[in-house]
Amino acid sequence: MKLYFTPFACSLAARIALEEAGLDAEFVQVPKDLRLPDGRDFTEISPMGYVPAIETGTGFVLTEGPAVLTYIAELAPEGALSFTGFSDAHYRMLAWLNFISTELHKAVYMPILGKGYSEGEQVAARARHARPFAVLSRHLEGRDYLDDRFTVADAYLVAVLNWSEFSKVPLADWPVLAAYRERVRARPAVARAMAAEWPLLKAA
Structure with missing residues (x-):
């Protein structure tokens, strides 16, 4: 399986999920011009040109972050990244994935960090x-994670909250969220994923 990624983009969540699950993958960095190492244009894989995408x-x-994360969770050893289907916890996880995608990723951070948006x-x-x-x-007051254990929704949330300083979104004003981010970053798999991408981000 290949994971197409951009350093510290939302695709970091998929790398975190793969690390947490102990799943093997080939990581393919998508360059700014979208021309992949094999000569293809990335839009042949992801028509919108967005990461993450996976190719088996x-x-x-498969494209679209929540779908990619759900797919990885299904491949993971049982219980490693999600909950069993038709359980309340499973559908809460799906709800959080969609909440993060729509209310944070697209509504808040994308207009700040993306291209083509006005100052207004x-x-x-x-x-x-x-x-x-x-x-x-x-929701997170008194909780370690979004549910009673770490899931792909937490992987997505920490990846998005990582953008706060770059976008001048005042995470420090929200101590529960700041503490949550530090707690999740301390997980070994999260730390490994971030360490793998940090030099790539600096070199980009």
């Missing part, structure tokens, strides 16, 4: 952080 040896291709759009996006941060802060 049988030719199966960036200011508006930065102001939108308060409501989802308040929801997360209330």
Whole structure:
């Protein structure tokens, strides 16, 4: 299986999930011009040009972060990254994946860090952080993770919260979330994934 990634983009969550699950993968960095080492344009794999994307040896291709994370969770040893299907916890995890994708990734951070957004759009996006941060802060008060153990939703959330300083979103004003991020970063698999991508980010 190949994971197509950009250093410290949302694809970091997929790398974290693979590390946590002990799954083997080939990591293919997507360059800025989207021209892959094998000569293909990345849009042949991910039509929107977004990471993460996975490609299996049988030719199966999957894009969209929550879907990729759910797929990895299904491949992981039972219980390593998710909960059994048709359980309340399983569907709570799916809800958190979608919450992170829509309320944080796309609504707050993407207009700030992405290309083609005006200064006004960036200011508006930065102001939108308060409501989802308040929801997360209330939920995480007294909890180590989004549910009773680490899942792919936590991998996604820590990857997104990593962007706070770059985007000037004031994570320090939310001590529950700041503590959560530090706690999750301390997990060995998360630390390994971040260490693998940090030099690539600096070199980009």
